[in-house]
Amino acid sequence: MAEINTGGSDRGHKRGTRSRKLSTRVDMTPMVDLGFLLITFFMLTTALAKPQTMDLNMPADAEPPQSVGDSKSLTILLGANNSVSYYEGIGNDPLHPPVVQHSSFANNQGIRDVIINKRERVIQQHKKNDLMVLIKADKSANYKNVVDIMDEMLINHVERYAMVDITPEDEAYLK
Template identity: 45%
Template sequence: MAEVQEKADSGKGGKKRAKKMSVHLDMTPMVDLAFLLLTFFMLTTTFSKPQTMEINMPVKEESPEDQMPLKASNALTIIVGENDKLFYYFGLGDPADNPEVLESDYSANGIRKVLLSPRVKSNDKMTVLVKAMETSRYKNMVDILDELKITETKKFALVDITDNDKTLVQQTLGQ
């Protein structure tokens, strides 16, 4: 473990000097203990589990007539575009209604502010329709689902994008 080595007296001169002692510590037991503790804590630690978002899917209806129609005044449509772009408008996207399509982003001052606005939160029947373009990224879809979870949006639906939606986005980008 530890040993003490004495140095011999050099024998020079008439004075007698005190013996110098040097200490040599064997570090092997301490290293063994450190690795035992490290191994113990690694084996007993609970690693973080992947977090998943629970999505309740509706029961499949027998016919389209069984579905409840959604009013345009109770709809917010979010379109996930390419290059991390995000568009939204209130309504169902009927070109006759000429909805105002606005561009936004995934920040707290972007789509989150829209989802927390009084127009959306005060309407209990408000349903958010999320439509993704073919060129959008999977990460963007996850981001918008995260925003819906953060803002505690109860009613939302993942819907296929229509040609009307693509036209509205192209008109917005062309301005």
């Protein structure tokens, strides 16, 4: 609240003297209280950023493993130094080893174009989006590359993909 200091009683002073200017003093205590109340109110009513998680679907224990045809699958290998390699199919036939090709995370002529082309071929051949992408990361692969390839799955609308343990044969393809 504002106050005016009036000083002592001035009844016995001389005539003709100047009037004294009175000083004002503003008490800031209520303003500080109001500030803290507003800060508390906004802290309690503001919705904090909720953590975003990705859904992870695990197969049931009683469910038999599904077989995927080579014409519907694409295997992506992640290695050291941001290297990305891929081959079509699963690559489990020792009589017909896969043809491994190298790519990058570039926007043009990169792994995105490979996924788009494979997805279009699967849709043309089977009349529906049955593309299955197997992602195999080497021990020396960056975590950033794993996140980037999973982002590519989301961007390219690949509904079925799996993180699979890398085999010794696949590790040899990366070298």
